[in-house]
Amino acid sequence: MPSKDSDHRNGPIIPPTRWYRSLAAAGLHNPAVHGPARHWLQVEGSFTRALQQQCRYRFHVEVCNEGFAVPTLEEARRLGLAPRQRAWIREVRLCGDSQPWVLARTVIPLACLEGKGRRLRNLGNKPLGAYLFSRPEWLRGPLETGLCQNTDDQQPQLARRSLFHRGNKALMVGEYLLPTLYQR
Numbered sequence: 001m002p003s004k005d006s007d008h009r010n011g012p013i014i015p016p017t018r019w020y021r022s023l024a025a026a027g028l029h030n031p032a033v034h035g036p037a038r039h040w041l042q043v044e045g046s047f048t049r050a051l052q053q054q055c056r057y058r059f060h061v062e063v064c065n066e067g068f069a070v071p072t073l074e075e076a077r078r079l080g081l082a083p084r085q086r087a088w089i090r091e092v093r094l095c096g097d098s099q100p101w102v103l104a105r106t107v108i109p110l111a112c113l114e115g116k117g118r119r120l121r122n123l124g125n126k127p128l129g130a131y132l133f134s135r136p137e138w139l140r141g142p143l144e145t146g147l148c149q150n151t152d153d154q155q156p157q158l159a160r161r162s163l164f165h166r167g168n169k170a171l172m173v174g175e176y177l178l179p180t181l182y183q184r
């Protein structure tokens with residue numbers, strides 16, 4: 001997938017991340033999960049909605065990359081996909097009051113794009129959360145906590161992700177918190 005953000009000069013990028021089943025498990029490796037980011041790592045319901053509530057004047061979604069691409073091996077395993085199987089991958093910045101607050105990466109397997117799911121390819125700047133949370137057939141699984149593997153303090157350090165299920169189909173949403181969100 002062509003990347004518009006192939007280096008840090010263009011702003012934060014989605015880093016390699018190690019995923020844990022719970023906040024407590026991640027906390028054994030990095031106690032920062034219990035700091036000011038903790039609230040955001042545990043938000044239930046729509047993350048978009050929670051961010052909108054923090055804005056003084058404007059929330060918006062900026063699409064960075066969107067298209068068919070091969071998920072990482074770890075993502076493919078988590079979603080039960082064959083290695084090298086392509087999926088629709090959407091990477092965005094969730095911005096509050098014109099500042100990037102969260103980077104998000106969503107992996108949508110081909111099976112999810114069939115039928116009504118084809119709309120998932122045409123979200124543009126509309127938040128995915130508005131789509132998922134207005135359709136009761138989509139159910140969220142448990143939240144995982146991620147520890148990002150980099151040292152630059154402008155980059156995401158902590159993340160969360162979950163699968164959304166519709167029947168036997170699932171897509172995966174990862175949200176990478178930028179320090180600008182929780183160090184305000």
Ligand SMILES: C=C(O[C@@H]1C=C(C(=O)O)C=C[C@H]1O)C(=O)O
Pocket residue numbers: 045046047048049061090091092094104105106126127128129130132173174175
């Ligand atoms: C899953 C949600 O959707 C949000 C919107 C996204 C997008 O538009 O690509 C990505 C991740 C989310 O934080 C949510 O609001 O909970």
